[in-house]
Amino acid sequence: MGVTEPVVFQNFGTKSDLFVAVLERVADEVTRYLAVLGEQSPTVAELLSRLLAHEHQDRLHSSGGLGMIFVEAANNPEPPIREAGHRAHTRTVQAIAELLRRGQAEGSIRDDVDAATLGWLVLSQIHARQFRRAHTTTSPALEQAILEALLAVLRPGWVKTG
Numbered sequence: 001m002g003v004t005e006p007v008v009f010q011n012f013g014t015k016s017d018l019f020v021a022v023l024e025r026v027a028d029e030v031t032r033y034l035a036v037l038g039e040q041s042p043t044v045a046e047l048l049s050r051l052l053a054h055e056h057q058d059r060l061h062s063s064g065g066l067g068m069i070f071v072e073a074a075n076n077p078e079p080p081i082r083e084a085g086h087r088a089h090t091r092t093v094q095a096i097a098e099l100l101r102r103g104q105a106e107g108s109i110r111d112d113v114d115a116a117t118l119g120w121l122v123l124s125q126i127h128a129r130q131f132r133r134a135h136t137t138t139s140p141a142l143e144q145a146i147l148e149a150l151l152a153v154l155r156p157g158w159v160k161t162g
Contacts, residue, residue, distance in 0.1 A: 019073070020084040026069045027088035033066075034095040044103025048122065048151060054143035057129045071130065093119040100154075110156045118154060125150050 012018040034051075041047035050056060061067035070092075073085025097119035103109030109118070129143070152158055 016078050016080050019076070019081050022069060023073055023081070023084040023088045026066050027091040030066060030088075030092050031095045034092075034099060038099050038102065043106060043108040044099050045108040045151065045155065047099060048103075048154065049147070052122070052125060052129075052147050052150065054129060054140065054147070057126060058133070061130050061133075067126070067130070089123065093123050096122050103154075107156060109154055110158060121150075121153075 012021060037047050037051060038044070041050070057067075061071070070085060070088060073081050073088065076082055076085070093116060097115040100109050100115040100118050100122075104111040104115060109115075125146075132143075
């Protein structure tokens with residue numbers, strides 16, 4: 001950044017305060033990123049297909065990716081950082097829910113479930129991908145099948161059978 005460590009601490013106080021500021025900035029970036037994706041996609045269902053594709057998720061959660069900052073916050077033992085991580089996740093879900101509301105209005109996303117609930121489902125799927133990466137050897141075929149199952153649940157007319 002071109003500044004000395006004392007300058008950083010003069011502006012942020014502690015490492016925790018710096019991390020909290022980074023989380024807030026990342027939440028801003030994610031919100032803008034989702035809005036841009038929404039503008040570039042003909043339908044919300046297509047946007048979700050791109051957003052949740054395993055290749056895209058792997059890029060976001062690779063070393064230095066925005067997703068890794070969320071992971072670090074969730075696993076951090078310091079309450080201010082965990083709380084900032086919670087706020088960042090909540091803002092992300094709100095941005096996803098806004099897209100899902102658009103999808104509900106256009107008819108590409110089911111409208112019998114609250115968009116915020118579906119937003120948490122989508123974010124849970126994003127985190128589940130990282131869980132699978134950490135604990136199994138996943139295959140592109142498995143990831144595609146999981147994506148298709150999630151998209152089927154999000155589409156209008158999905159009904160649980162059995």
